[in-house]
Ligand SMILES: Nc1ncnc2c1ncn2[C@@H]1O[C@H](COP(=O)(O)OP(=O)(O)O)[C@@H](O)[C@H]1O
């Protein structure tokens with residue numbers, strides 16, 4: 001079942017001439033894990049706001065086309081419908097903090113209060129999601145007195161606790177070290193396996209390659225390429241449009257010039273693929 005359905009979406013922020021999104025059509029199946037990549041200013045955050053309904057409900061401006069999430073057109077969706085169907089983890093976790101609560105525990109419970117979850121049910125749900133995101137020991141801390149990485153986990157927890165059907169994440173690992181990144185990707189993949197739909201903006205291509213079902217490359221507000229990680233992350237057009245490649249892809253691309261990479265083999269996107277390919281390349285006469 002298609003759960004996110006964008007048809008010919010064009011959007012301009014107020015008082016701007018240029019569209020931040022230009023004729024974007026996108027269909028996401030329930031339970032799919034879709035990653036979005038693209039250079040600065042490509043429109044990645046704007047796409048997140050659009051799917052999450054912040055456009056047009058918070059950001060005004062000019063929206064053309066249709067945006068349907070869980071069967072409801074976003075212009076028609078009530079606040080409660082939107083909160084139940086889609087949760088957005090902001091690019092800057094600081095923007096996520098409510099400012100209304102003194103502890104991390106209360107901060108995570110805050111969204112549940114608004115959803116009308118009973119007082120009796122709340123602590124168990126908050127504790128469960130804190131354990132899942134590895135922040136149990138932060139429960140009594142102030143949401144403001146945390147490192148960037150800790151804030152990112154709290155931001156993720158405060159959205160996950162509401163169990164949205166669609167989870168939208170805007171660069172959720174930007175402040176995390178490799179261990180934290182692995183943990184967060186693990187959590188998100190588990191949510192996807194349990195049926196949550198995930199749309200994630202992410203620059204760490206090795207992780208995108210290992211976890212995403214599908215990759216969308218955005219540039220200048222348009223979809224430049226779309227497909228499996230293996231297809232999109234080795235697409236030469238990306239290099240012409242200021243995208244990077246993963247180090248494994250780049251290494252093999254160089255290796256191919258020196259005949260170290262088998263000429264008929266697709267470029268790798270993960271370490272495993274790189275290793276297999278280079279071994280084969282080195283065995284050749
Ligand atoms: N609040 C805003 N008002 C006006 N223009 C904006 C606003 N936010 C973003 N833009 C513009 O929209 C375009 C896309 O931005 P954004 O979605 O933030 O890109 P990305 O997340 O890929 O870096 C950029 O040209 C940016 O300058």
Ligand SMILES: [Mg+2]
Pocket residue numbers: 044045046091170
């Ligand atoms: Mg952004």
